[in-house]
Amino acid sequence: MVQVMVEDEPIAVYHTPEGFYATSDICTHASQSLTLGKLTDCIVACPKHGGKFDVRSGEAVAMPCVMAVETYPIDIRGADIYIEFE
């Protein structure tokens, strides 16, 4: 996973066994960067308190996280990855 900046917003881009996904790179629990955590399959673990999110849906799947993280559609064109960001 890697952090990219889009219009001053940190976005996390994940390469998973199911493909590429993008979410906000700000944990909804206490604003930690998720890309500093650990990605296992499609689940990212926040390094600060261990909360987890499913990067496909943004859904919080482990406490203390309860609010979903925002997700962004990905479009792959050749070797380039585009993030739909509004």
Ligand code: FES
């Ligand atoms: S800041 Fe991410 S789990 Fe607390």
